[in-house]
Every structure is written in C-alpha cells, then in structure tokens.
Amino acid sequence: DGAFIFASELKALKAYPGFNNAISRDALALYLQYNYVPTPHSIYENIYKLEPGCCLSLTAAAVVTPLSVTPAVDGEYDGLALHRWWSLGDTVQHGSKSSIHNEDDAIEGLDTRLRESIRLQSIADVPLGAFLSGGIDSSAIVALMQSEAASPVKTFTIGFSESEHNEAIYAKEVARHLGTEHTELYFSSNDALDVISRLPDLYDEPFADSSQIPTFLISQMAKQHVTVALSGDGGDELFGGYNRYFWGKKIWNKLSWMPWSLRRLLGAFILSQPVERWDVLSNYACKLFSSTGVAQLGDKAHKLGARLETVHNIDDLYMSLISQWGKPQPVVNCNYTARTILDCREAWPNIDSDEERMMYLDSMTYLPDDILCKVDRAAMGVSLETRVPFLNHRVVEYAWQLPLSMKIKNGQGKWLLRQLLYKHVPKALIERPKQGFSIPLAEWLRGPLRDWAEALLDEQRLRHEGYFDPTPILHKWNEHLAGRGNWQHHLWSVLMFQAWLEKQNDIQ
Numbered sequence: 302d303g304a305f306i307f308a309s310e311l312k313a314l315k316a317y318p319g320f321n322n323a324i325s326r327d328a329l330a331l332y333l334q335y336n337y338v339p340t341p342h343s344i345y346e347n348i349y350k351l352e353p354g355c356c357l358s359l360t361a362a363a364v365v366t367p368l369s370v371t372p373a374v375d376g377e378y379d380g381l382a383l384h385r386w387w388s389l390g391d392t393v394q395h396g397s398k399s400s401i402h403n404e405d406d407a408i409e410g411l412d413t414r415l416r417e418s419i420r421l422q423s424i425a426d427v428p429l430g431a432f433l434s435g436g437i438d439s440s441a442i443v444a445l446m447q448s449e450a451a452s453p454v455k456t457f458t459i460g461f462s463e464s465e466h467n468e469a470i471y472a473k474e475v476a477r478h479l480g481t482e483h484t485e486l487y488f489s490s491n492d493a494l495d496v497i498s499r500l501p502d503l504y505d506e507p508f509a510d511s512s513q514i515p516t517f518l519i520s521q522m523a524k525q526h527v528t529v530a531l532s533g534d535g536g537d538e539l540f541g542g543y544n545r546y547f548w549g550k551k552i553w554n555k556l557s558w559m560p561w562s563l564r565r566l567l568g569a570f571i572l573s574q575p576v577e578r579w580d581v582l583s584n585y586a587c588k589l590f591s592s593t594g595v596a597q598l599g600d601k602a603h604k605l606g607a608r609l610e611t612v613h614n615i616d617d618l619y620m621s622l623i624s625q626w627g628k629p630q631p632v633v634n635c636n637y638t639a640r641t642i643l644d645c646r647e648a649w650p651n652i653d654s655d656e657e658r659m660m661y662l663d664s665m666t667y668l669p670d671d672i673l674c675k676v677d678r679a680a681m682g683v684s685l686e687t688r689v690p691f692l693n694h695r696v697v698e699y700a701w702q703l704p705l706s707m708k709i710k711n712g713q714g715k716w717l718l719r720q721l722l723y724k725h726v727p728k729a730l731i732e733r734p735k736q737g738f739s740i741p742l743a744e745w746l747r748g749p750l751r752d753w754a755e756a757l758l759d760e761q762r763l764r765h766e767g768y769f770d771p772t773p774i775l776h777k778w779n780e781h782l783a784g785r786g787n788w789q790h791h792l793w794s795v796l797m798f799q800a801w802l803e804k805q806n807d808i809q
Contacts, residue, residue, distance in 0.1 A: 305359055311505040314348060322346050327639035329507075329768065329798070333629035336509040336794050337670045339641045344506040344801075353669050354387040387694065390650040393661055396701030407707055408720050410699060412445075415721075418693035419445050419531070427528035430455035432519060433483070435471030437542070437715050437722055437731060438533030442690055444479055444725035446531065453482040455526055459519040460487045461741060474730050486522045488515070490749035493740065497753070500797065501804035503682045509794035510675050511742045517679040524685040534672050535691035538664040539700040540715040541708035544601070545622045546656045551712070552605065553615045553655075564609045571606030575599070576787045603787060615655050616646075623667065625790050632773055642666060654705050743789040747782055754778075754792070757799035766802065769795065 308314050322345040332338045340350045351357055359381055401407050419442065423429055431446055433439050433456040447454045456476050460469025469485050476483035496514050503517065523530050537543050556564060576599030608621035620643065626632055642648060642665055652658040673689070680687045690696070700708075703717065710716040722731060746754055756762075758778055763771040774795055777788040 311343065311345070311348070312502075322348055324768070325639075326633055326635035330629040330633050330635055331639055331641065332507050332509070332798065333626040333632060333794050334624045335666075335670075336625055336790065337674065338506055338508075339643075339666055339670050342639055342641070352385075354385055354389070356384045356386055358382045358384070389661065389664055389697070390648075392694075392698050393650045393652060393657075393701050396698060401702055401707075402704065404707065404717075404720070407703060407717055411696075411717060412721055414693070414696050414699050415441070415690060416445050416449065418690040418696050420449060421693070422531060422688040422690050423449070425529045428455070428526065429529045429531075430457060430523055430527035431531040432456070432523070432533070433458050433472045433476060433481070434533070435468050435473075435475050435730075436533070437718055438536030438691070439472075440475050440533075440726055440731065441536070441718055441722045442531055442533045443475070443481060444722060447479045447481055448725065453480055456481040456483045457519055457523040457526070457530070458483070458485045459515045459522070460485055471730065475726055478726055478730060484522065484526065486518065488518050490745045492518060493745065494750065494753065497750075497800065499682070501801040503678050504674075504801075505678075507794070507798040507801045508674065508678075509790070509797040510671050511740055511789070511793050513675050513679060514740055516675055517682060520676075520680040520685045520687075521683045524683045527685070529686045529688060530680070531688050531690055532676060533691065534676060534689050535668060535697075536715065536718060538660055538668050539691060539697060540718045541656060541660060541705070542714045543659075543663065544714075545619065546659055546714060547709050547712055548601075549618055549622060549659065550615065550655055553612075553618050556609070557615075561613075564612075568606040568609030571602050571609075572786075574602075575784065576603060577784075579603075599787065616658075619655075619659050619662070623663075625794060632770055633768060634770060656709060657705055742793060743781070743787050746789060746792060747784075751782075754796055757796050757803070758792075768798070768802070 304317075306314055306317055314320065324344060325342065325346045328338050328342045328344050328346075331342060332344070338344050340352050343350055401410065423446065431439070431443050431454060433443050435458065443454060443456055456472075458469050458472035458476075469487065473483060473485060493514050496517050499517070500508070500513060504513070520530070541547070556567075559567070579599035579602045582598065604622065608618070608627065611627065612618045612621055621627060630636060643662060649658070650661065652661060676687050707717045708714065713719075719731070758771075758774060760771045760775060763769050763774065774792075777786070777791050780786040781788045781792060
C-alpha cells in the first residue's frame with residue numbers, strides 16, 4: 302500500500318493494520334542452522350533487520366516494493382540507500398597493518414582503553430552494577446570497575462544445583478576477593494518452565510540460545526537492585542576465547558592429511574561412543590595429566606564426529622562448528638536460497654590467519670545476532686539497561702592492532718586479557734575449563750521439561766502445521782530420550798520455534 306514501516310521490535314510492525322507477512326521458509330532454514338535468524342533477515346518475508354553500524358535513508362519519490370537485500374554491501378535498494386558509517390571489516394584491515402609487539406606496552410594499552418570505556422559506561426544517574434560469572438571477561442570488567450569505584454560495586458550471578466553447570470561458586474570467590482557487594486540466585490527447572498512461556502514475547506521471533514533462560518533470570522534479579530548493568534560480552538570474539546579458534550586449527554592440522562573416506566570412518570567411531578564415555582575419558586585424563594581438562598568433552602566430540610565427513614578445508618570446519626542442523630533444508634522442506642555474510646566470502650576482509658578470520662566472522666554474526674540480542678532482549682524485558690565495555694570502538698580497534706600471539710598462546714585463548722586480570726585476581730581463581738553460560742538442558746529435556754517438549758513435538762501437530770518434516774526431528778528426540786545422543790541444541794531450536802508459533806496462533 303505504499304507504506305514504509307520501521308520499528309525496533311517485530312511486534313510493533315505486526316501492529317500495523319493489515320499485517321499479513323508470511324513466515325519465511327528461507328529464514329526458518331537459517332534459524333535451524335544457527336539457532337537465530339541472522340541479519341538482515343527476519344522470520345517474516347519482506348521484513349529486514351538493519352545491520353550494525355548502518356544508516357538507511359528513504360528517498361521521497363521512492364516506490365516502496367519488496368526489497369532485495371544483499372548483506373554487507375552498501376548501495377541503493379528500490380529507493381532505499383544503505384550507508385555504513387562504521388565497518389569492522391575496515392577496522393580489521395587497518396589493524397592488521399599496525400601490530401603492537403611489546404607485551405608490557407600491550408597490557409598497559411588495553412588497561413587504559415578498557416578503563417576509559419568502563420568509566421564512560423559507568424556514568425549513570427541511576428543505580429549501577431555488573432554481571433559476574435567468575436569467568437575471565439566479566440571478572441576483568443568487574444575488577445577494573447571496582448578499582449575505579451569509591452564503594453563496593455554491586456555484582457550478580459546465577460547458579461544451578463547441577464554442579465557441572467554451576468559457575469556461581471567461582472563468581473562468589475572472585476567477588477569476595479575484589480570486595481564487591483555480591484548477590485547470587487540459584488534456580489531450578491521449575492523456574493525455567495516459568496520463563497519459557499515468556500520467551501516468545503521477549504524475543505519476537507524464534508531464538509534458540511538456551512542461555513536466554515538464565516540471562517532473563519539474572520536480569521530480573523539485578524533489576525531489583527540496579528537499573529544499569531555492565532557485562533563482559535565481546536571478550537571472546539576480540540581476544541580469541543572460543544575453543545573453536547585454537548582447537549579447530551589444531552584438529553584440522555591433524556586431520557587434513559586424511560582422505561575423506563578415512564575421516565568419515567573416524568567420525569563414525571567418535572559418534573559410536575556415548576557422550577558419557579567421552580566425559581569419563583576427559584575426567585580421567587584430567588586426573589592423569591593434572592590438567593584442567595575440557596568441559597563437556599562428550600558434546601564437543603560428537604559435534605566434531607558428525608562433521609568430519611563434510612569438511613574440505615578449515616573454513617568448512619568453522620561453518621560446521623557454528624551450525625546446528627547442518628543441512629536444514631529437508632527439515633523445513635525448502636531449497637534454502639537466503640544468503641548471509643557467512644556465504645558472501647567475497648565480502649570478507651583479507652585475513653591470513655584462520656583464527657582471526659573466525660573471530661571476525663563471529664563478531665559480525667554470532668555476537669550481534671545471538672549474544673547481544675539475547676542479553677538486550679532479556680534485560681529490556683525487565684527494564685534493565687545493559688552496557689558492554691568491550692565493544693567500545695576504541696577497545697575493538699585496539700584489539701585488532703594486537704598480534705594473534707597476544708591473544709592465543711600455548712593453546713589457550715585471551716592471553717593478554719588474562720595478564721591484565723591477574724593483576725587484580727589470583728590466577729588460581731580464574732583458571733578452569735571454559736563452560737559458558739549454559740544450563741543443564743539435556744537432562745531437563747529428559748526430565749522436568751519432557752511433557753512440555755513432547756506436546757510441542759507431537760507428530761500430528763508438526764504435520765498439520767506444515768513447517769517441519771517430523772521424521773528427522775522425532776528421530777533425534779527418541780535418541781536423546783534414550784541417551785544415545787545429546788541433541789539438546791537441535792531440539793531446542795525446534796521447540797523454540799514451536800513455542801513462538803503457538804504464541805502467534807494464540808494472538809491471531
């Protein structure tokens with residue numbers, strides 16, 4: 302009807318009279334692959350997200366028609382002009398030409414820029430606090446906040462009764478050492494069920510990072526004490542924190558010589574061993590070699606085993622590691638033609654380092670579309686503002702001036718950030734296997750969440766709705782229930798779509 306509609310949330314667009322945009326099959330396939338709908342797409346046809354660092358202008362004489370959007374490319378689209386006012390790609394290209402080689406200078410430079418960012422983001426006329434998981438990123442933010450503050454910083458963490466997922470005990474020790482005013486909350490599967498019903502409203506479109514549940518709960522708790530909270534998000538992407546950056550390269554170097562048929566056999570062998578057996582092996586190796594081990598080794602091993610037969614180079618390996626349903630087209634009955642920046646390799650900056658190329662791609666996709674979306678939607682759902690000191694543009698630009706050897710060293714990520722943190726927190730309080738902000742989802746789906754999940758995964762229901770082929774989904778569900786595989790992330794993506802779809806049907 303000649304209207305151009307924009308808003309910060311999909312629910313606002315849906316309030317427009319006559320809204321009837323269909324669910325996009327292409328976006329649904331992308332969602333199953335990544336557990337989120339990547340920018341610039343949305344779950345609806347002909348509705349697009351504006352990319353970070355971009356301005357969009359509409360010419361007065363433009364005839365508004367369905368857009369043909371090419372990600373990561375400036376230009377004119379049917380009378381709409383897309384202008385990129387800040388580009389991470391340009392920052393990466395510029396930073397790679399100016400490396401800093403003195404380690405002491407690098408630590409001092411990071412300290413200066415991160416403190417400046419924290420000071421700026423701590424300016425508030427309302428109560429201020431910070432999330433604290435006890436990990437490197439949040440501990441570094443809180444340590445510098447506390448060193449700049451005249452009184453104890455308010456910190457918040459959340460814990461689980463399942464010990465293998467509980468990092469609250471570490472956060473408490475870090476808080477005690479730094480002298481913060483610390484608050485912690487332990488929650489159960491019943492608390493999770495209460496939150497699940499709110500997720501479709503919070504996220505507007507299907508979103509399947511299961512840490513959205515504790516993120517909402519910690520935001521809800523923090524809001525009782527503060528109005529603004531600082532977080533440590535962005536540290537992994539800037540300083541090489543994810544396991545795939547160093548393990549991915551190591552694994553590919555060891556396996557790339559193998560012919561495809563041999564890699565396929567190795568993958569089949571890895572998958573033939575139950576998740577629990579790999580976890581036992583990790584615990585045994587930890588004791589034998591006095592190492593920190595690998596958290597959730599079984600899940601990681603199965604994820605690798607399932608992908609060994611499909612990868613031909615390290616970029617393929619990266620793509621497989623960040624994908625859940627590796628081939629989602631059969632599940633959603635579509636040919637899957639939508640593209641993202643991950644498919645537009647010609648638009649990638651020239652980055653020689655495999656690890657830094659992964660870091661760049663994560664910064665362009667996973668960070669804004671998953672991590673930042675998760676935190677922002679959960680926090681704003683309780684009227685809590687979150688701020689991210691690591692993503693101040695001066696910190697980002699400085700990080701990309703650093704050589705890779707100051708980020709990943711001796712098989713360990715975030716080396717420089719660790720050195721800065723050790724000036725404030727003893728190494729013994731920090732060094733342990735990386736867990737992430739995860740919940741015991743696999744166990745909950747077999748237990749207290751089972752009835753809820755089975756209702757959404759009912760075969761007749763799936764066939765009637767017509768968005769999914771039930772066969773591969775129910776196969777994974779039955780394997781998961783029997784303990785023959787851990788398909789929690791695959792199943793959660795389907796469940797979150799089903800819960801979202803149910804909410805849309807209720808509204809209509």
